[in-house]
Amino acid sequence: MSKPTDELFKNVISHAKEYGFVFPSSEIYDGLSAVYDYGQNGTELKNNIKTYWWKAMVQLNENIVGIDSAIFMHPKIWKASGHVDGFSDPMIDNKDSKKRYRADQLLEDKIDRYDKDGQTDKAEQLQIEMDKALKNDDLLRLKELIIAHEIADPISGTRNWTDVRQFNLMFSTQMGAVADDADLVYLRPETAQGIFVNYLNVQKSGRMKIPFGIAQIGKAFRNEVIARQFIIRMREFEQMEMQFFVRPGTQKEWFEHWKTERLKWHLALGTGPEKYRYHEHTKLAHYAESAFDIEYEFPFGFKEVEGIHSRTDFDLSQHQKFSGKKLQYFDPEINQNYVPYVIETSIGLDRMFLLTLINAYQEEDLSTDEKQDSRVLLRLHPCLAPVKAAIFPLTKKDGLPEKARQIMDKLKIDFNLQYEEKDAIGKRYRRQDAIGTPFCITVDHQTLEDNTVTIRYRDTMQQERVPADQLEKIIGDLVSWKNVLSI
RNA sequence: GCGGAAAUAGCUCAGCUGGUAGAGCAUCAGUUUCCCAAACUGAAGGCCGCGGGUUCGAAUCCCGUUUUCCGCUCCA
Numbered sequence: 139m140s141k142p143t144d145e146l147f148k149n150v151i152s153h154a155k156e157y158g159f160v161f162p163s164s165e166i167y168d169g170l171s172a173v174y175d176y177g178q179n180g181t182e183l184k185n186n187i188k189t190y191w192w193k194a195m196v197q198l199n200e201n202i203v204g205i206d207s208a209i210f211m212h213p214k215i216w217k218a219s220g221h222v223d224g225f226s227d228p229m230i231d232n233k234d235s236k237k238r239y240r241a242d243q244l245l246e247d248k249i250d251r252y253d254k255d256g257q258t259d260k261a262e263q264l265q266i267e268m269d270k271a272l273k274n275d276d277l278l279r280l281k282e283l284i285i286a287h288e289i290a291d292p293i294s295g296t297r298n299w300t301d302v303r304q305f306n307l308m309f310s311t312q313m314g315a316v317a318d319d320a321d322l323v324y325l326r327p328e329t330a331q332g333i334f335v336n337y338l339n340v341q342k343s344g345r346m347k348i349p350f351g352i353a354q355i356g357k358a359f360r361n362e363v364i365a366r367q368f369i370i371r372m373r374e375f376e377q378m379e380m381q382f383f384v385r386p387g388t389q390k391e392w393f394e395h396w397k398t399e400r401l402k403w404h405l406a407l408g409t410g411p412e413k414y415r416y417h418e419h420t421k422l423a424h425y426a427e428s429a430f431d432i433e434y435e436f437p438f439g440f441k442e443v444e445g446i447h448s449r450t451d452f453d454l455s456q457h458q459k460f461s462g463k464k465l466q467y468f469d470p471e472i473n474q475n476y477v478p479y480v481i482e483t484s485i486g487l488d489r490m491f492l493l494t495l496i497n498a499y500q501e502e503d504l505s506t507d508e509k510q511d512s513r514v515l516l517r518l519h520p521c522l523a524p525v526k527a528a529i530f531p532l533t534k535k536d537g538l539p540e541k542a543r544q545i546m547d548k549l550k551i552d553f554n555l556q557y558e559e560k561d562a563i564g565k566r567y568r569r570q571d572a573i574g575t576p577f578c579i580t581v582d583h584q585t586l587e588d589n590t591v592t593i594r595y596r597d598t599m600q601q602e603r604v605p606a607d608q609l610e611k612i613i614g615d616l617v618s619w620k621n622v623l624s625i
Numbered sequence: 626g627c628g629g630a631a632a633u634a635g636c637u638c639a640g641c642u643g644g645u646a647g648a649g650c651a652u653c654a655g656u657u658u659c660c661c662a663a664a665c666u667g668a669a670g671g672c673c674g675c676g677g678g679u680u681c682g683a684a685u686c687c688c689g690u691u692u693u694c695c696g697c698u699c700c701a
Contacts (some may be wrong), residue, residue, distance in 0.1 A: 150695090156636050156651080168674060220701065231626055231698085300626070329700090332643080362677075363626070363699045371700075423701055504661085511662070532659065560653090564661030571661095580660065592660070599661070618628050 147437040150499045151368055153514065156213025157494065157573050159183065160369060172373045173364030181526030181571050182554060184376075184491050188355055188621060190521060191378045191485070193619055194403050195353045202351035202380060203344055209357060217330050218460035219453065221308060221324075229273070231300040241280045241302045242272060245288050277302040279301055309359045309373075325359040330482060332356070333381045334453045337478075338465055341383075345419065345561055348394065348467055348478055351382040355487070369488045370441060372581070376487035383478035386451065389427070392481045393448045397430055400483050406434065406625045408520045409497050415440060425452040434493045443487035443493055451477040494522060500576060510523050516574030517597060520617045525575040526553040527613055532582040534559050541579040545591070545606055553613055571596055577613060584617050 158177035162169040176184055196537040200505050211467045216222045223452045245268045245281040252261035270281035280302045290297050304441060309325040329461055334428045355378045379467045385393045397416070402614040403412055418439070419429035427448040429489065433440040446553065454477045458465045498518045504511040529546045531538035531620070539559055546557050556575070578594040585591050585606065591610065594601045604612060 152636055165692095167691095171692070184634080198652050229699090304655080307699095360700080363701095368693095368696080425701085513662075530660095562662075562664095563659065567664090594660080601660070612633090 146499070147368075147496070149497050149501070150437075153499060153572070154495060159168065172362065172371065174372060175368050179489070179524040183494065183518070183522060183574075184487065184521045185398065186295075186524070187487065187490055187494065188378065190407075190619070191403070192353070193623055195351070195378075195380050199351065199621060201346065201349065202353055202382075203340060203346070204353045204355075205237070205247070205336055205340060207329070207336060207354060209326050209359075211326055211331060211335070213323055214329075214460055215335060215457070216308065216324055218219050218456040220332050221327055222454070228271050228277055228302050230284065231280065238625065239291075241277075241284065243535045244284060245280070245287075246288050287288060307362070310363050327360050328358050328484075329354050329356045329377045329379050330381060330484065330490070332458055333379065334480075337383065338463070340468065348469060349382060349384045349388070351380050353378075353380040355379075355562055367438065369492050370436070370490060375444075377484055378487050378490075379482065379484045381449075382481040382483070384469070384481060385472070386476055386479045389448050389450070389479040389481060393428065393446065395484050396481055397446050400446060400485075401432055402435075402625070407494070407522070409434075409493075423447075425449045431525070434489075436493070436496060442484065442486075443489050447482045449480040449482050451479050453480060456477065457541070474611060494518065513568050513571050515571035515596060518574035518576070519622065520576040521619055521622050523574045523576050523617070524554065524557050525570070525573060526617050527534065527577040527579055528556040528558060528566070528570045528575050529579045530557075530563060530581065531559050532563060535585065537586060538581050538583070541585055545579070545581065545609065549609060549613070552610065553617065567594060567599075570611070576616065577602045579609065 139214075142417045155162075155177075157174055159180035161175045161177050162256055163173035163175050164170045192204065196202050201588040211224075230241045230244065245264065249261045249264050249268075252258070252264065264283065266279070267283055270276075271283065281299065284299060285297070286304075288297065291299075301338075307465050308327050310322055311324045311325065312321050314321045334355055337352070340346060341350070352491060355376065357374060357376050359374050362373055365373055368477065369375075382396065383394060401414060401416075404414060413435045415433050415435075417433045419426070419430040419431070422429055425447075427450045429445060429447045430443040432444040434448070449537075454465045457463075458477065463475060467478050468475050495516070498516040500515050500517055502513050502515060504513060516523075518524075527549070529542050529549075542557065542559075546555055549555055556570070558569070560566070561569075567578055574596070576596045578596075580592045582592065584603075588605045590603050591606050591609070592601045593609070
């Protein structure tokens with residue numbers, strides 16, 4: 139625990155790779171920037187986190203249902219949502235000050251200055267030229283204009299500019315055989331819009347009454363300018379989102395409701411509350427009325443894990459406008475039609491995964507006076523552990539493996555288990571510690587006599603002898619979702 | 626995208642001023658012990674990130690490139 143934090147983070151990344159949690163994508167081809175793959179244990183852990191969220195949101199709330207919308211969506215959706223216009227700015231960097239500017243804003247500033255200096259001709263002409271270049275997406279021309287009009291960086295005062303580049307956060311591709319502008323589709327940069335455009339479908343087919351929510355887990359894609367810090371910011375990532383539709387005027391109380399509910403969900407896993415905090419946005423996004431982040435203290439500082447946003451009726455209204463379809467709700471209680479307001483909870487699955495891994499990772503010193511000893515373990519909540527239990531025959535002979543297999547075969551229908559007979563028993567325990575297996579079951583000679591086994595607990599390293607018949611119940615209780623969902 | 630650093634076995638790293646790759650742990654096969662790792666025997670594993678250059682000869686020097694990390698920047 140006293141280790142320097144960046145060393146801890148490094149160790150977690152190494153551990154994640156060594157034990158099959160996370161691999162760099164396309165590694166044998168040198169990797170692909172900011173893209174990662176989940177390995178055999180990582181996938182199990184990630185699936186368990188998804189299950190925990192899905193149960194907490196969809197299964198336990200009668201007024202929340204889940205959907206799975208397509209990654210490809212009608213291009214107009216991103217116009218309506220504001221993603222297309224908000225993210226196609228021509229940017230230029232000054233090489234000396236290392237500052238980045240919007241090329242069109244630099245030119246606008248220059249036009250203003252021309253105007254002030256009474257050079258209205260020049261101002262007008264530049265305005266026309268700029269508009270033309272912007273309209274044609276002529277980035278080269280924009281740079282020419284900046285050079286020709288001798289625009290200098292206000293900070294460094296130099297005119298040492300890079301080329302003008304278009305920064306569009308959305309990945310695009312062509313749909314259909316003909317590469318035509320009309321066939322341009324985007325990979326969704328957020329899953330939320332898939333919920334908004336299905337709002338009416340779900341409301342009608344599910345006979346949902348406001349307030350109600352729609353949940354979704356799915357991939358989203360953002361062409362980040364720079365993506366770093368392992369899986370904190372990836373170009374392809376997974377979100378777990380819920381949009382909660384409420385009557386206008388009640389959004390404040392629902393916002394508070396979900397703010398507390400969501401933090402409870404995090405804390406139920408046993409993470410220390412001091413590791414979490416709320417962070418209020420002061421600079422709000424175009425759609426938001428108010429926004430809070432739930433932040434977790436990573437080794438490199440507090441980072442957003444989940445956002446709770448009050449999105450007003452912005453999205454539904456926009457889609458109503460762009461699609462021409464009414465997206466309203468008739469509220470029989472007040473006898474009124476309205477576009478619902480929306481409270482969004484949006485959690486980054488990959489960040490949640492990393493949080494879980496970092497929080498669980500522990501290097502423990504077990505040294506005694508006689509012997510130096512230590513172990514690395516993942517103190518994962520049993521509900522989330524990739525492998526629920528491991529089964530070991532104490533030795534490879536005397537029929538112990540056969541007996542262990544028998545027990546294993548019965549249990550593996552309900553639980554993800556591992557069987558191991560290689561190496562000394564202590565070594566096998568330690569191997570399971572490293573992937574966070576909460577329980578190890580050992581079959582020994584006594585098992586053959588009275589059908590009891592020992593169960594060894596990861597966190598305490600204590601053992602207990604129990605009848606083999608009861609294993610299903612014992613493990614079942616320990617890994618039950620009740621342990622986190624009924625808090 | 627800019628600046629800095631790095632890249633050698635699955636992991637952590639060594640490899641001096643250029644002379645055809647090494648350790649510990651991990652892995653695999655076997656032996657021994659049997660309830661908490663590092664015991665014994667053996668094995669496997671590396672285009673020294675990739676490409677080019679200098680040289681009789683490059684992991685080592687130079688250039689480019691990719692990836693990662695740290696700052697700045699970006700994150701609707």
